[in-house]
Amino acid sequence: MEQSNNSTISKITFPIKGIHCASCIRVLERSLKKVDGVSEAVVNLATGKASVLFDPEKVKNQDLESAVSNVGYKALINEQTKSEDDQKKEREKELKDLRNKVALSLFSGSLILWGSFPALMETAPLVLRNSLIQLFLAIPVQFWAGFEFYRATIPALKHRTANMDTLVAIGTTVAFGYSATVTIFPGILQNIGIEPSPYFDVSTIIIGLILLGRYFEAKAKAGTSEAIKKLIGLQAKTARVMQHTKEVDVPIEQVVIGNIIRVRPGEKIPVDGVIIEGESSIDESMITGESIPTDKAKGDTVIGATINKTGTFTYKATKVGSDTMLAQIIKLVEAAQGSKAPIQRLADLISSYFVPIVIMLAFVTFGVWYIFPAQPAFLFALLNTIAVLIIACPCAMGLATPTAIMVGTGKGAQQGILIKDAESLEIANKINTIIFDKTGTLTKGKPEVTDVIPSPSVIPAKAGIHNQKILKQVQDDILKLAASIEKGSEHSLAEAIVKKAEDEKLVLDKVEGFQAIAGHGVEGFVGKNQIFLGNRRLIEKEKIALASLEREISKLENEGKTVMILAANRKLAGLIAVADTVKDSAKDGVSKLQKRGIEVVMITGDNQKTASAIAQKLGIKRVLSEVLPDQKEAEVRKIQAEGKKVAMVGDGINDAPALAAADVGIAMGSGTDVAIEAADITLINKDLTSVASAIELSKKTMRTIKLNLFWAFGYNVLLIPVAMGVLYPFLGILLNPIFASVAMAASSISVVSNSLLLKRYKI
Amino acid sequence: MEIDKIFVAFFSLAGMGFTYWFFLMKKEDVVSVTDSTDITVEGGYIPSVISIPKRKTTKINFTRRDPSSCLEEVVLSDFKIRKFLPMNQKVTIEVTPQKTGEFPFSCGMNMFHGKIIVR
Numbered sequence: 018m019e020q021s022n023n024s025t026i027s028k029i030t031f032p033i034k035g036i037h038c039a040s041c042i043r044v045l046e047r048s049l050k051k052v053d054g055v056s057e058a059v060v061n062l063a064t065g066k067a068s069v070l071f072d073p074e075k076v077k078n079q080d081l082e083s084a085v086s087n088v089g090y091k092a093l094i095n096e097q098t099k100s101e102d103d104q105k106k107e108r109e110k111e112l113k114d115l116r117n118k119v120a121l122s123l124f125s126g127s128l129i130l131w132g133s134f135p136a137l138m139e140t141a142p143l144v145l146r147n148s149l150i151q152l153f154l155a156i157p158v159q160f161w162a163g164f165e166f167y168r169a170t171i172p173a174l175k176h177r178t179a180n181m182d183t184l185v186a187i188g189t190t191v192a193f194g195y196s197a198t199v200t201i202f203p204g205i206l207q208n209i210g211i212e213p214s215p216y217f218d219v220s221t222i223i224i225g226l227i228l229l230g231r232y233f234e235a236k237a238k239a240g241t242s243e244a245i246k247k248l249i250g251l252q253a254k255t256a257r258v259m260q261h262t263k264e265v266d267v268p269i270e271q272v273v274i275g276n277i278i279r280v281r282p283g284e285k286i287p288v289d290g291v292i293i294e295g296e297s298s299i300d301e302s303m304i305t306g307e308s309i310p311t312d313k314a315k316g317d318t319v320i321g322a323t324i325n326k327t328g329t330f331t332y333k334a335t336k337v338g339s340d341t342m343l344a345q346i347i348k349l350v351e352a353a354q355g356s357k358a359p360i361q362r363l364a365d366l367i368s369s370y371f372v373p374i375v376i377m378l379a380f381v382t383f384g385v386w387y388i389f390p391a392q393p394a395f396l397f398a399l400l401n402t403i404a405v406l407i408i409a410c411p412c413a414m415g416l417a418t419p420t421a422i423m424v425g426t427g428k429g430a431q432q433g434i435l436i437k438d439a440e441s442l443e444i445a446n447k448i449n450t451i452i453f454d455k456t457g458t459l460t461k462g463k464p465e466v467t468d469v470i471p472s473p474s475v476i477p478a479k480a481g482i483h484n485q486k487i488l489k490q491v492q493d494d495i496l497k498l499a500a501s502i503e504k505g506s507e508h509s510l511a512e513a514i515v516k517k518a519e520d521e522k523l524v525l526d527k528v529e530g531f532q533a534i535a536g537h538g539v540e541g542f543v544g545k546n547q548i549f550l551g552n553r554r555l556i557e558k559e560k561i562a563l564a565s566l567e568r569e570i571s572k573l574e575n576e577g578k579t580v581m582i583l584a585a586n587r588k589l590a591g592l593i594a595v596a597d598t599v600k601d602s603a604k605d606g607v608s609k610l611q612k613r614g615i616e617v618v619m620i621t622g623d624n625q626k627t628a629s630a631i632a633q634k635l636g637i638k639r640v641l642s643e644v645l646p647d648q649k650e651a652e653v654r655k656i657q658a659e660g661k662k663v664a665m666v667g668d669g670i671n672d673a674p675a676l677a678a679a680d681v682g683i684a685m686g687s688g689t690d691v692a693i694e695a696a697d698i699t700l701i702n703k704d705l706t707s708v709a710s711a712i713e714l715s716k717k718t719m720r721t722i723k724l725n726l727f728w729a730f731g732y733n734v735l736l737i738p739v740a741m742g743v744l745y746p747f748l749g750i751l752l753n754p755i756f757a758s759v760a761m762a763a764s765s766i767s768v769v770s771n772s773l774l775l776k777r778y779k780i
Numbered sequence: 781m782e783i784d785k786i787f788v789a790f791f792s793l794a795g796m797g798f799t800y801w802f803f804l805m806k807k808e809d810v811v812s813v814t815d816s817t818d819i820t821v822e823g824g825y826i827p828s829v830i831s832i833p834k835r836k837t838t839k840i841n842f843t844r845r846d847p848s849s850c851l852e853e854v855v856l857s858d859f860k861i862r863k864f865l866p867m868n869q870k871v872t873i874e875v876t877p878q879k880t881g882e883f884p885f886s887c888g889m890n891m892f893h894g895k896i897i898v899r
Contacts, residue, residue, distance in 0.1 A: 107866060111849070169848035172823025173892075177806040180850050180891035235849065357857030368890045373803035377796045384792025388785045398788075412850075415889035419855070419862075438860060 118162035122225030155217040188406035192220040223758040230762020237769040244427020256287035295330030305702035306433030356438035361418040404740035408757035417725035420772035425718030433701035441697035445715035454667040455621035466517035468594035577630030606705025649675035825894035853888030
């Protein structure tokens, strides 16, 4: 919500829930304008927000809320900011309270321990050795610091449920209750032959240590959702929108599609759009993970929240509000963090029975130790029962998987790796075969001129073919002629030649008599020279000798390139080879996967010769060529039938069925809704090494989850029996309840900290 | 065996039986919902089992009254939703289930559980 005042008129912008069509806008605007004191109301379909000009003396927020709710929508005037602020304030207050409670508990606990622990009590002042004083020290710890355990336990018991707090509340209440009884009524226990020694140190220190653990856990847990907060924080606050000839700073919520926005060096690009004037170098690392700034010029797309480095440019907003790439990324990461990995199922099942089972084990412990011949039986039974209740740590099991998923998916998002859900992350860990779509994924998807070979007859005899300067000059002449004649053609090969000539800054000649010969090539006149440019059929049809370059033509064709032959004045001038070139990162990307033992397969509609040439260049051994787009899905299934776990990498738009058929569909180089919808993992940058990074991230996250689960299960499975005293008959070992509380607090913290270690991994 | 030991043995067995009955044998009342429902988060979820229609958006309003950090988040993993629940504030979650079945929800630490039955 944003609000500004201008003496008698105020302006407020707030989100409205439930807007989904243009008619909603009209209904809402009409309703808001009807409110007495509202002078203007504009509702934006794209951002889902209303901007209202009103007289603050006449109109209150409630009036606007009512106007919106009267027509069936909900105005979130205070909700959003209140929620975020509240969340922060609440957490800060909780941490402060916890700190105070920990300090009091541990201070009182230490004093009590000093006055009651056999080896220390001799050094303590007499006052601390007094049980009544210890009781007074323990009361505030039990009922103020430990109040939150009761506050959680009582309503839980009312609904016949239990959690960690229930165990702590029962354990410490038993210790405190027993100690208070022996302090106030020492005779009762003496009469039944039990030494009346209080254990206030146990109840107070357990509360202190568990709260201390909770304090560190709360701090660590905040770190697990840091990535999403950082992503939200990337959003620009304002945009400099061009209004006629003026530049006006407007809040980001008011930017609409079609607005022309100016961005200066060092500024953040506010929303997604297309550059219409100017050029610049843009740092997109925060969205794509690509560390090298990208050069952009007229016609290129820019992403909101990225940083403009050098130039000034204006661009047209194409996506605003919840449609921007950043908003999509945040939405996706939030969804992934709310999903559950299949590996968590066992932990879920155990968690639902855990606390009641621990309480039952506590009863078993008390009974067995009381009946067991060790003396004093009652104290053994009491202390071991408390130890069982305190050591059990269901939280560690509950936190093991989600904290790792939160850190893993957040880390991925920061590197431009968007993971749809926890299940995709888990399956990606098991991938052993990756199928790459060729065109547009391994290759740039746009033909480029790769070779310009002059005919020996056009190289001056004196210069020879080894004179690089002369050779370059002749190549440029060939390119210039070819580009001049192709300028009028719409063929994709022609486009590649013209682009190459432009890149080389060649000035093109005027062409007359241009004619496209279908399936052959083009012809025309440059000055008085008659030019032919086309395939072998064209040149043979024109009866122009090819013999001098026959060997080069075969060589280029074997490399999977398309060869265009240029003839001037019915004489062979040279060859121009055009091919879809592989991306710079392709070889590295493929080899990184192969090094991890993953089989790489290439799938393409190209003929076998072209496909093999590209595959050979990249070191790919298995090639599926001449596969029509609608057959790709079947090919994926065939490889799966071989027992392989398959990931399919494509652009996410043309390959949607194949991506969906694969165990993990990976869409590359796109943040579009379609791609995100079709893919399990979306790689925003175009760097092919990101595929290996995504697999690596999945492996590391899964390793962390397994370690967390192993620790959480192992901890409970091993230490609960130790707390029950199973080692006592063999080794004489018993677990003091205070040590049980140390172990319990350390258990949750270690799981959360282990998940946070994922942040340190370099991917 | 001495009488006190017999008593303690009986007490332990009775305690175990009571714990089992109290926590694990409770019957959940299913609340049928058509458009929206309020769930109070206090020592668990009240009501903890709701039944909602398939292919229809249902609003579930969670209000947390329990300060336990365990309950500060609610997770509906089948719907990929994890939400922070500020104290005493209504948080609305909308779900549009596409298939029938039982979909559990829980607190962030997976200690307290509830269930959405899609009919």
